[in-house]
Amino acid sequence: MKKQFAVLTAGALVCSMLGAVPVMADGVELNVTTTFAGEDGNSQNFKDAVAAWEESTGNTVNDASATSDETFKARVEMDFQTGADPDVLFFFNGADANSFIEAGKVVPIDTIRETYPEYAANMNDDLITPSIVDGVKYAVPVNGYWEAMFCNTEVLEAAGVAVPGADYTWDAFLADCQKIKDAGYAPIAGALGNIPHYWWEFAIFNNGTVDNHLTIPETADDEVGKAWVAGMEDIKALYEAGYFPENTLSATDDETFAMFTESRAAFLIDGSWKVGGIAGACQADPEDPSTLDTEKLDKFTVTYVPGKGERAATDLIGGLSMGYYISTAAWEDEAKRDAAVSFVEYMTSDEMVAKFAQHTASALKAAPAVDEASFNSLQVKAMEMMSGVTSLTGAVQDIFSGECRVSTFDGMPQIVTGEVAAADAVAEGLSVYHAQ
16 A cells, blocks of 8 residues: 655745754855765755855855765765865765774764754654764664565566566576577676675575675674575676676676566566666656656666565664764864754755655654655655554675675676685685674
8 A cells, every 4th residue: 555645836835944054154165975976866966955055144055975885985085084074974874984083073963962962853863873983873864775676577577577576586596597698688787796796685585594694794604694505605696607797797887777677578676766766767858857768767776685584575674874964074164063953954854855865764752744746656655555564674894894795796707707615705805804
């Protein structure tokens, strides 16, 4: 049964938020870095929000937002190391934030509340993720995320394959992949030599449990370590069966995504942010939602990742992994302090969070409702899919980050071609992790 939502008009959205945010003195410039860029479905929402905040306060934003990838993460870390700290940062709250938290470069939410008692007061504190460094909460979340399996129904229909449902099993998935391959399509749109992240995550999840997925193995031979090795071997089996594109080891993620949107591949495991990317691929002008080809978008849906062992297909990876930080540099600058707090309060107001979260999740105590009629068909399908989710578990790769992942992320081509044994690659990554 669909959930019903009330409509938020654009005018009401802007007016309600402007009325709730104090107007700062003119002339303050904030350096803001976020991941709301590129194909992120909220990139335009962010631009609109920044413009509205600037107009209401008289302040300006120097926007250094960029697409979230390893290069972006390294850039943020380098900015803090070299004294080019952003004033406000929308970033991950897992291990990728460890370095600048350990260096005291960002301010705890509770410290901000000592001066601004209402800061993030609209959030359920139990849903704000603490840092793994010290258990302190720094980042105010906006929208959560989920990772699931998108389907090109045009390809599935051509191959005689039904759209997978909540009871989708690994064995059924393998059988479907063979049918799709036999019909002349690539079953899986994936670039194992570029972005193996999602298959890495779910392959491990499929060989473990909801309870132990966020446990880092001590060795490749312990219970969880064996699940990691089995996951890598499952990916290798998919590769050997020819279920990835022929150029999966050399293709970019953009290239295999294009195969999916151009009806040359059937399945795509990715995150909730890809809803916007798929819609953009169905627009005559990727920057103009009014050019959306609704018939083309209707050929796409999103469902559950095939389950195996103790993991049900409806157990997904997801959570609230990102949020807004205020840097210590901005906090200690009296002029910027007020502006930074104002900006984050604006961007994390109830109305704005509802606009950004859409079909994902939020930490709001009382989220405003929106009408399904205001969403495109893929967004509605995403909401319907999420209504059947039995659990959301965080991504273990957010803990097992940086150099630890090189042997299995960058080394995925060597694993699937048999040049490196899966057990050896996992053991190498674990040795780096435990040596830190």
